[in-house]
Amino acid sequence: MAFEKAERLKQLPPYLFKEIDRLKAEVIARGVDVINLGVGDPDLPTPKHIIEKLEDAAQDPSNHQYPSYSGMNDFRVSVAGWYQRRFGVELDPLSEVITLIGSKEGIAHLPLAFINPGDLALVPTPAYPVYHVGTMFAGGESYFMPLVRENRFLPDLDAIPPDIARRAKLMFINYPNNPTGATAERDFYEKVIEFARQYDVMICHDAAYTEMGFGGYTPMSFLEVPGAKKVGIEFHSLSKTYNMTGWRLGFAVGNAEILDGLGQVKSNIDSGAFNAVQYAGIAALEGDQSCVHEMQSIYQERLNVLIAGIQKAGLQPEIPKATFYVWCPTPPGYSSKDFSALLLGKAGIVTTPGSGFGEPGEGYFRIALTVSKERIQEAVERIQKLSF
Structure with a gap:
């Protein structure tokens, strides 16, 4: 039997992270150690x-x-x-x-x-x-x-x-x-x-x-x-x-x-x-809000490492005052999807193409600070080795 979906589902834009997950799986299958800076899901544990x-x-x-x-x-x-x-x-x-x-x-x-x-x-x-x-x-x-x-x-x-x-x-x-x-x-x-x-x-x-x-x-x-x-x-x-x-x-x-x-x-x-x-x-x-302040400090450290590293690589990110996201223009000549694909395919780094969030996001990619400072340092070192 064939079950036809409702028109409202047919109108949905393609689910961005589904395609990213597919590409990530292909890279992992090649034995690449993938660093996921894509989805905004905190990696820190819930306070005790x-x-x-x-x-x-x-x-x-x-x-x-x-x-x-x-x-x-x-x-x-x-x-x-x-x-x-x-x-x-x-x-x-x-x-x-x-x-x-x-x-x-x-x-x-x-x-x-x-x-x-x-x-x-x-x-x-x-x-x-x-x-x-x-x-x-x-x-x-x-x-x-x-x-x-x-x-x-x-x-x-x-x-x-x-x-x-x-x-x-x-x-x-x-x-x-x-x-x-x-x-x-x-x-x-x-x-x-x-x-x-x-x-x-x-x-x-x-x-x-x-x-x-x-x-x-x-x-x-x-x-x-x-x-x-x-x-x-x-x-x-x-x-x-x-x-x-x-x-x-x-x-x-x-x-x-x-x-x-x-x-x-x-x-x-x-x-x-x-x-x-x-x-x-x-x-x-x-309860005690020190857990919130500790969380902010951890993301601040990660942000500092990321910004310094990708600026050294020649990228010019927007420096945020809040959130755990960095919005960064792609290098000249690259679309959002092309540059995110380059980072994943050549450096094993998952980011999110800005075009997936809407047309004005074209020409940007989003980086989430949701891995450890050490993994972010490793990610920026990989980016610095790329030619773009």
């Missing part, structure tokens, strides 16, 4: 006190039942407390915080709550693919906002045609940014809020990397800016901050009406995050 809390909570039979789709009250109170301490933002735990099975889940489900077929979402490019895919799955259309070096990898809101802005239902933004490593400051968020008010657009800020600042830089929250809560929400995750990618725990905070819509979708699609994981999340948010 978080694991211990999970172990304790998993032993409690009361946590073996269905959880609340919107999250345990204790976890939501913990999130609100963390936002107050970290950003000075006050949140009502019951109406302005919702628990997610990782922020990806919430980002993908939000368009189902607010986008009707034919509606428009403003989506950055290059970007995390879920913004566009979630919009498409809801039957909406994406209007892409280019992120280019000349504008510090921020969307040019003034360049959005008024007729497009009036059609738009929501806007996705993401700072510190994946894949470019760019950051945004108060003046940008003030312009976003003004735009949202002028055109009645919902703002959805993906803030997964705010705890990954370098050199003393501390990224801010969109919700710190007056008026932000009236127009939007912010997604956050414990994945990068506490090395909990596999645990699948995140949250969205901000506008109560928007979160209520997201909650309605979740109540019909999932059954919420495992309570024991939420107790572990409380331990993460309320």
Whole structure:
């Protein structure tokens, strides 16, 4: 029998990492020692006190039942407390915080709550693919906002045609940014809020990397800016901050009406995050934060080694103030895919071609700092031996 897939699946762009995995497997089969600087999955372990809390909570039979789709009250109170301490933002735990099975889940489900077929979402490019895919799955259309070096990898809101802005239902933004490593400051968020008010657009800020600042830089929250809560929400995750990618725990905070819509979708699609994981999340948010500072120091060391090494090789990377990504222009004469293929085939190094994140990513490749300092040193030595 032949089973035809739905049109929405046929519209999906090729899954970038599937092709990378295929090429990586071919190189490994040749006996090459591959250094994977491609996928942004932290290699550091989850801190011990978080694991211990999970172990304790998993032993409690009361946590073996269905959880609340919107999250345990204790976890939501913990999130609100963390936002107050970290950003000075006050949140009502019951109406302005919702628990997610990782922020990806919430980002993908939000368009189902607010986008009707034919509606428009403003989506950055290059970007995390879920913004566009979630919009498409809801039957909406994406209007892409280019992120280019000349504008510090921020969307040019003034360049959005008024007729497009009036059609738009929501806007996705993401700072510190994946894949470019760019950051945004108060003046940008003030312009976003003004735009949202002028055109009645919902703002959805993906803030997964705010705890990954370098050199003393501390990224801010969109919700710190007056008026932000009236127009939007912010997604956050414990994945990068506490090395909990596999645990699948995140949250969205901000506008109560928007979160209520997201909650309605979740109540019909999932059954919420495992309570024991939420107790572990409380331990993460309320516990000793020295683990976060140690994580930042480790990535800072790795960044220093990488930047010095690839600059010596003749590359001119963007130097990030946050995230664990480095966005680097390809050498003259190379496309994104060609240069990533060269690094893999000739040096056994996996990177991500920028074109996979959107058309303006052509001419760049992304490097993730998710291997040890020693392996990064080895990678840059291999790059230095290449001719390009």
